[in-house]
Amino acid sequence: MTAAPGEPAERVDGRTARAERTRAAIVDAHLALIGEGDLRPTGERIAERAGVSLRALWTNFKDMETLFEASGARVLETYDAAFKPVPPDLPRADRIAAYCHQRARLLQLIAAPARAAAMREPFSPQLRRNRQKHVAWLREEVDVLFAEEFAGPDGQTLRNAVMAASMWPAWSMLRDGLSLSATEAETVMTRTITALLTAAG
Numbered sequence: 001m002t003a004a005p006g007e008p009a010e011r012v013d014g015r016t017a018r019a020e021r022t023r024a025a026i027v028d029a030h031l032a033l034i035g036e037g038d039l040r041p042t043g044e045r046i047a048e049r050a051g052v053s054l055r056a057l058w059t060n061f062k063d064m065e066t067l068f069e070a071s072g073a074r075v076l077e078t079y080d081a082a083f084k085p086v087p088p089d090l091p092r093a094d095r096i097a098a099y100c101h102q103r104a105r106l107l108q109l110i111a112a113p114a115r116a117a118a119m120r121e122p123f124s125p126q127l128r129r130n131r132q133k134h135v136a137w138l139r140e141e142v143d144v145l146f147a148e149e150f151a152g153p154d155g156q157t158l159r160n161a162v163m164a165a166s167m168w169p170a171w172s173m174l175r176d177g178l179s180l181s182a183t184e185a186e187t188v189m190t191r192t193i194t195a196l197l198t199a200a201g
Contacts, residue, residue, distance in 0.1 A: 025050040039116040065126040072130035094097035107171040
């Protein structure tokens with residue numbers, strides 16, 4: 001934001017910093033409510049939790065879609081910060097074990113936002129865009145980690161199978177649908193991906 005004629009730049013910078021703090025507080029409140037089990041928090045509840053007025057919320061975010069975008073970016077930042085690349089030169093069994101262990105850890109990390117997004121995604125273009133960012137991110141990871149296994153004629157099909165077995169819908173089925181512990185779910189994921197990659201030779 002540039003200063004108007006005669007207006008000190010410090011005042012403008014101060015307003016910008018306050019606006020950024022307000023936006024951050026709103027995103028924090030949104031994700032905190034979701035983390036506590038309020039998977040569809042209203043604007044009123046988000047504003048109250050953030051300690052701002054409802055007007056301030058909608059001044060900073062014109063609608064829920066723009067809030068979903070900011071919250072999705074925060075979740076992706078958290079995910080990225082927790083990610084540690086698995087060395088692609090490890091033996092296949094070690095790569096699979098390390099990959100599945102990390103996937104289990106990261107999927108647990110984003111469990112609450114993922115559950116909330118799944119409820120609203122059919123009606124939200126932004127949440128669908130957020131999901132596509134996660135898909136693209138994971139595709140990049142497996143393409144590097146399992147390049148040798150994906151090199152055959154069925155490589156694309158195999159890649160899709162590995163991704164499907166290690167994304168949120170599959171994890172949700174294991175954890176919520178089958179009531180498995182995180183450790184049990186990781187074991188199932190590891191066995192599934194081992195079977196896929198071993199069958200491919």
